[in-house]
Amino acid sequence: xxxxxxxxxxxxxxxxxxxxxxxxxxxxxxxxxxxxxxxxxxxxxxxxxxxxxxxxxxxxxxxxxxxxxxxxxxxxxxxxxxxxxxxxxxxxxxxxxxxxxxxxxxxxxxxxxxxxxxxxxxxxxxxxxxxxxxxxxxxxxxxxxxxxxxxxxxxxxxxxxxxxxxxxxxxxxxxxxxxxxxxxxxxxxxxxxxxxxxxxxxxxxxxxxxxxxxxxxxxxxxxxxxxxxxxxxxxxxxxxxxxxxxxxxxxxxxx
Amino acid sequence: xxxxxxxxxxxxxxxxxxxxxxxxxxxxxxxxxxxxxxxxxxxxxxxxxxxxxxxxxxxxxxxxxxxxxxxxxxxxxxxxxxxxxxxxxxxxxxxxxxxxxxxxxxxxxxxxxxxxxxxxxxxxxxxxxxxxxxxxxxxxxxxxxxxxxxxxxxxxxxxxxxxxxxxxxxxxxxxxxxxxxxxxxxxxxxxxxxxxxxxxxxxxxxxxxxxxxxxxxxxxxxxxxxxxx
Numbered sequence: 292x293x294x295x296x297x298x299x300x301x302x303x304x305x306x307x308x309x310x311x312x313x314x315x316x317x318x319x320x321x322x323x324x325x326x327x328x329x330x331x332x333x334x335x336x337x338x339x340x341x342x343x344x345x346x347x348x349x350x351x352x353x354x355x356x357x358x359x360x361x362x363x364x365x366x367x368x369x370x371x372x373x374x375x376x377x378x379x380x381x382x383x384x385x386x387x388x389x390x391x392x393x394x395x396x397x398x399x400x401x402x403x404x405x406x407x408x409x410x411x412x413x414x415x416x417x418x419x420x421x422x423x424x425x426x427x428x429x430x431x432x433x434x435x436x437x438x439x440x441x442x443x444x445x446x447x448x449x450x451x452x453x454x455x456x457x458x459x460x461x462x463x464x465x466x467x468x469x470x471x472x473x474x475x476x477x478x479x480x481x482x483x484x485x486x487x488x489x490x491x492x493x494x495x496x497x498x499x500x501x502x503x504x505x506x507x508x509x510x511x512x513x514x515x516x517x518x519x520x521x522x523x524x525x526x527x528x529x530x531x532x533x534x535x536x537x538x539x540x541x542x543x544x545x546x
Numbered sequence: 547x548x549x550x551x552x553x554x555x556x557x558x559x560x561x562x563x564x565x566x567x568x569x570x571x572x573x574x575x576x577x578x579x580x581x582x583x584x585x586x587x588x589x590x591x592x593x594x595x596x597x598x599x600x601x602x603x604x605x606x607x608x609x610x611x612x613x614x615x616x617x618x619x620x621x622x623x624x625x626x627x628x629x630x631x632x633x634x635x636x637x638x639x640x641x642x643x644x645x646x647x648x649x650x651x652x653x654x655x656x657x658x659x660x661x662x663x664x665x666x667x668x669x670x671x672x673x674x675x676x677x678x679x680x681x682x683x684x685x686x687x688x689x690x691x692x693x694x695x696x697x698x699x700x701x702x703x704x705x706x707x708x709x710x711x712x713x714x715x716x717x718x719x720x721x722x723x724x725x726x727x728x729x730x731x732x733x734x735x736x737x738x739x740x741x742x743x744x745x746x747x748x749x750x751x752x753x754x755x756x757x758x759x760x761x762x763x764x765x766x767x768x769x770x771x772x773x774x775x
C-alpha cells in the first residue's frame with residue numbers, strides 16, 4: 292500500500308463520515324439538493340485556484356461563502372422562494388466556472404481527482420471533518436426541532452438564525468472538502484445518499500445518525516478501494532457504491 | 547384583582563406581507579381562565595397564537611405576566627413524520643429530565659412503553675397527547691392550544707378535551723384555545739373571543755348570541771359544526 296493511497300483513504304473516510312452526518316440533518320430540513328447546487332457554485336473558485344496553483348478546496352470555500360451571501364442577499368430583496376434563488380446563483384456559477392476552469396483540468400474540477408491527495412491535505416481533511424462533525428453535533432437537536440416546526444423552535448427560545456448560520460457554514464465547508472474527492476458535479480451525492488439510505492432503515496434518530504455516518508464512511512472507503520483496483524475515477528465509484536447501498540436498503544425498508 | 551391578570555393585549559395589529567391579518571385586538575386573560583378563540587378559516591386564530599408566542603412581528607401591546615412560562619401545542623406538524631425519531635428523542639429535544647417525561651406521559655394517559663415508539667407509528671390521538679405532554683413537560687402556567695381537533699377521531703377528540711379539563715384543574719393552568727368547535731366552547735370556556743380579523747365578540751360563552759355567531763361564520767350556525775381545513 293502506497294502512502295498516496297493511504298492519504299486518499301484517510302481523507303475519504305473522514306470527509307465521507309462528516310458528509311453523511313451533515314446529510315442526515317439536510318434531509319430532515321428538506322434541503323437534499325442544496326449540496327448539489329452548492330457544488331456548482333464552487334466551480335469558479337475551483338477554476339481560479341487551479342489557474343493560480345492554490346488549494347482547490349480553499350478556492351471552492353471562498354466562492355461558496357460568496358454564493359451563500361448572494362442567496363441570502365437576494366432573499367432579502369425579493370420574495371422568490373429560496374430554491375429559485377439557489378437555482379439562479381447555481382447556473383450563473385456553472386457558466387462562469389466553465390469559462391474560468393482551464394480545459395485540461397475541467398474533468399478534474401467536475402469529477403474530482405483523489406490521486407493527488409498529499410499528506411497535508413489528508414491531515415487538513417481530517418481536522419476539518421472533525422471540526423464540522425463537532426459543530427453539527429452541537430446544533431443537531433435544535434435544528435431537528437426547527438425542522439419539525441420553526442414556530443415550536445422559536446417558542447422554545449432557540450436562536451434559529453445563529454444555528455442556521457453555523458449549519459450553512461458547515462455545508463459550505465463539507466462541499467469544499469468533498470469536491471476534492473468527487474468533483475463539483477457529484478459532491479451533493481456525498482451528503483444525501485448515505486442519509487437517504489439510513490432513513491430507510493432507521494426507527495429513531497440515534498440509528499439514523501449512526502447509519503448515515505457509517506454509510507458515508509463505507510461508501511467512501513469502498514469506492515476508493517475500487518478505484519485502486521480498477522483505475523476508474525474514485526468520485527463516481529464512491530457514488531455508485533452508496534447508491535448501491537441505497538438500492539439494497541429499499542429491500543429491507545422497515546415500512 | 548390586577549395581580550391575577552396573566553396576559554394583557556392592547557390594540558394589537560398584525561400585518562403579514564402587507565395584509566392586515568389582525569386589527570385592533572384588545573383583551574385580557576386572568577389566571578385559570580380558559581379563553582377560546584373562535585372564528586372561520588383564515589380569521590387569524592393561529593396568527594394570534596403565534597403572535598402571542600412572540601414568533602410574529604406586531605404593533606400594539608402584548609403584556610405577559612413577567613416570568614410566566616408558556617407551553618404551545620401547534621395545529622399540525624406536517625414534517626415530523628418524515629424524521630425518524632422516537633418519542634423519547636422528541637422529548638430530549640427539549641432536554642426534559644427522564645422522570646418528568648414519564649410523569650407527564652402518565653398525566654396525558656399514555657404508558658412508559660410509548661417512549662421507545664417511533665413518532666411515525668403513533669395514531670393521531672396518541673400523537674396529540676404526546677404534543678400536549680411535550681408542551682406541558684416544562685411545567686408552564688399557560689397553555690396555548692391550536693385547534694386540537696384537526697385530524698383526531700371523534701372518540702379521541704372528546705377525551706382530549708376531558709384531558710385538558712383534568713390537566714387544567716391539576717396544574718392550575720390558564721388555557722388559550724383555538725377551535726372551530728362550538729360544543730367545546732360551552733363545555734370548557736370561561737371566556738370567548740370571536741375573531742374574523744377584527745374582534746367580533748368578547749364575552750362569556752353563555753352570553754354569545756346567535757346573531758353574533760352568524761355574523762362570525764357568515765350564515766346559519768349549527769351548534770356541533772365541524773369544519774376541517
